[in-house]
Amino acid sequence: MTLRLLIAMLAVSPLALAANLGALRADEVALWAAPVEGRAVFDEHRADAAMNPASTMKLVTAWAALNRLGPGYRWRSELKSNAVQENGVLRGDLYWIGRGDPRFDSARLTELLRQLRLRGVQRIDGQLLLDKRAFSRISSADGFDGDAERVFSVPPDTHLSNLKVAWLRYFYEQGRPQVVLDPPLPAFRLDNRLQPGGAASCGDVREHAAVSISGNSIRVSGKLPPACDGTASYVNVLDNDGYAGQSFAAIWQMLGGEGPRGIAQGSTPPDARQLVRLDSEPLPQALNDINKYSNNTMARSVWLTLGAENPHSGDTVADAQLAVRSLLLERGIAAEPLQLENGAGLSRRERISARQLGAILLDAARGPYAAEFIASLPLASEDGTLRRRFAELGPRLRLKTGTLGDTRALAGYWQAPSGQRLAIVALLNSARAAQLQGALDALVGDVVERYAAQLQRQP
Incomplete structure (x- = not known):
């Protein structure tokens, strides 16, 4: 008689089956899993240990945002002025009020300015003043200077556009390689030293085009x-x-359009009228x-x-x-051991336990915004950061x-063909974490397999 069969016969809790840690040491990992439609914990291991969650901390921010801001929340960008407008000329300063829209890009800025042109403004005879009062300060993300080439660490800002990234776009014209800067950024001169030739395929264009920046010159060279x-x-x-x-x-x-005469920071005066809102x-x-x-x-902007x-x-x-901690209190979720820095997981300081993150997952899946929350998670083997992982489990795993x-x-849900869902959290903190991703995936796969087997045994 197998151990699994004995447990089924005696109706022993699945917790009696220890998680298969494989190559993981017991002190490196924390695990928690529970059915969304049930009340008992299915499996756990060091579930109360304070762990660095890395980017799974974004789930806390998303959950809090849906509950505190609501799924209909929109960021508003505005252009205001108290200057006289006559004959197409705004005879004074223009105030751009930014509120940290995380998806604001060149297309949105173009629409904002197109509407300003539609109001009849052709020349701004004053300064462009950035009203940045929406954020009194920016949360830190310290300790990543050495990771600059491996993590995207641009800080959030009230006037962030295109994630503060300028694109070098490559193409061929009359047999010669060309490159343009998008957006053009008037202060910079693009020095194209590219030569035709090189490999038959492209792959990563950065392997062929070397970029160097000196003062206001951007030089692009290579084959x-x-x-x-x-x-x-x-x-x-x-x-x-x-x-x-x-x-x-x-x-x-x-x-x-013409102008403005310069750019600075400034607070919008009370008598300023709204010219455009987007x-x-x-x-x-x-x-x-x-x-x-x-x-x-973007996560830090939402935070x-x-x-x-x-x-x-x-x-x-x-x-x-306070917005996060008060929500935990309202939902009856333990406040400890949560430590917050920027809500994105780009942090050496942030901490959470597998049980605490699991409780948030359960609350999210049982709440009114479950569809919006769950839809934001990557689908195994299909998209996002899971596109090349968990092919054997497929999109039932998010x-x-x-x-x-x-x-x-890893943190999210597996949904059985019957519709029953399992919330799963697996956190690995170890100096050898990079070598253990496969083992962590296997741990999650083992939990799903055992839960699926239990569902099959149920009448």
């Missing part, structure tokens, strides 16, 4: 294969205010980008928005933390991934 036509790579060349101002100037000129797409669109592709900058829209102390970061140098993490 560009014709197969690289239509590819792109990004450069990070300006601070947030500089990028916003340069993007504004480039697009405004493209639309036939609302973002609803919150779930941002959450899909954040969770499927693990975008740190700060929680503080900005739920003001208590006036400190955006402290108010964001998991948010987490990756740092010493951390690998």
Whole structure:
């Protein structure tokens, strides 16, 4: 008689079956799993240990945002002025009020300025002033200087556009490789030293095109294969205010506008009238980008928005933390051992337990915004950060991934053909984490297999 059969006959809790840790040491990993439609825990191992969750912390931010902001929440960008407008000239300063829209890009800025042109403004005879009061301060993400080439660590900002990235777009014209800067950024000169030739295929265009930046010159050199036509790579060349101002100037000129005379920061005066307002797409669109592709900058923007829209102390970061902790209290979820820094998991300090994150997953799946929350998670073997993982389980498995140098993490749901769902959290903190991703995947697979077997045994 097998152990599994004996357990089935005696109706012993599946917790009696220890998780198969495989190559994982017991002190490296924390595990928790429970059915969404049930009340008992299915499996756990060190479930109360404080662990670095890496990007699975984004699930906490997404859950809090849906509950505190609502799925209909939109970020509003505005242009205001108290200057006189006559004969197509705005005779004074223009105020751009930014609120940290995480998906704001060149297309949105173009629409904002197109509407300004439709109001009859052709020349801005004053400065462009950035009103940045929505965020009193930006939460930290310290300790990643050495990871600059491996993690996307652009900080959030009230006027973040295109994630502060300028694209080098490559193409061929009359047999010669060309490159353009998108957006054009008037302060920079593009020095194209590319030569035709090279490999038969393109692969990663950065292997063929070397980019160097000196002052206001961006030099691109190398041998560009014709197969690289239509590819792109990004450069990070300006601070947030500089990028916003340069993007504004480039697009405004493209639309036939003149000015402004300069760019600075400034608070919108009380008597300023609204010239243009533009609302973002609803919150779930941002959450899909954040969770499927693990975008740190966008997650941090949502986190700060929680503080900005739920003001208590006036400190955006402290108010964001309070928004999460008060929600935990309302839902009866333990407040410890949660430690928050920026809500994105791009942190050496953030901590959570597998049980605490699991309780949040259960609350999310049982709540009114379950569809929006679950839809934001990557589908195994199909999209996002799970596109090449868990092929044997397929899209019935939806998991948010987490990756740092010493951390690998998985958290989400598996849905049985019968519709029953299992919430799963697996957190690995170890100096050898990079070598153990396969073992962590196997651990999650083992939990799903055992849960599926239990469902089959049920009458």
